[in-house]
Each structure stands twice: as C-alpha cells, then as structure tokens.
Amino acid sequence: MNFYETHIFKYSRRKGTRAADMEGQIPEEIKTRRSHILQQLNEKNKHAFESCYIGKSVEVLFEEAVEKDGISCWQGHTREYLKVTVPNDGRDLHNKICDCILQESDVE
Secondary structure (H helix, E strand, C coil): CCCCCCCCCCCCCCCCCCHHHCCCCCCHHHHHHHHHHHHHHHHHHHHHHHHCCCCCEEEEEEEEEEEECCEEEEEEEECCCCEEEEECCCCCCCCEEEEEECCHHHEC
16 A cells, blocks of 8 residues: 555653563664665655646645745645645735645645
8 A cells, every 4th residue: 555654653662561571572773774664665655646746736725834945935735635835926825725736846
C-alpha cells in the first residue's frame, strides 16, 4: 500500500514497562537503519502521489499567510491533504477555497 505520508519513529525502551524487559530487543543500529529505509520509502511515495496532481485543477483551502524563501505567500491544503503554497498577490485568501492548477513548485 502506498501511503501519502507516514509517521515513522523508532521504538525505544521505557523503563518499568513489560516491553522493556522482553527478550530479543532489536539493536539500535538496526532500528536506525530500518527507520532510514522507511523514511526514504515515505519520500518516494509522497513524491509519486504529489506528482499525480501536477498540472491538475484542485480546490485549496488557504489557511495562513507564510513566508517562503523571503516571499510572502498563502498556504493551505487540498482535499487530498496536499500542502500548497502560492505567492501572495495581494488578495486575502484566509479561509477561502480557490481552484488552483498545481505546479511542482506549489506543492510541499
């Protein structure tokens, strides 16, 4: 299954829990390697998912004004939860839904 985004974290022992005393604990270097592999897979899947929307018209709910690379922008999300950032052209887009044709530079 190709998830758009995954939350990856390494298991760490917590004193006083049953799991902390279980046999067969995975060494830290293996956990680190596995975590790195999963993070790379996450980036690959995320990029593939986002690429499907480049050049397409989507609705974006703009939520906040941000600065990106020194440029004033609006940032929001599509229905598919793609984060979109567009330059601020002077319009107040706060809490507005706008149709946008996505360019690769718009998607984060």
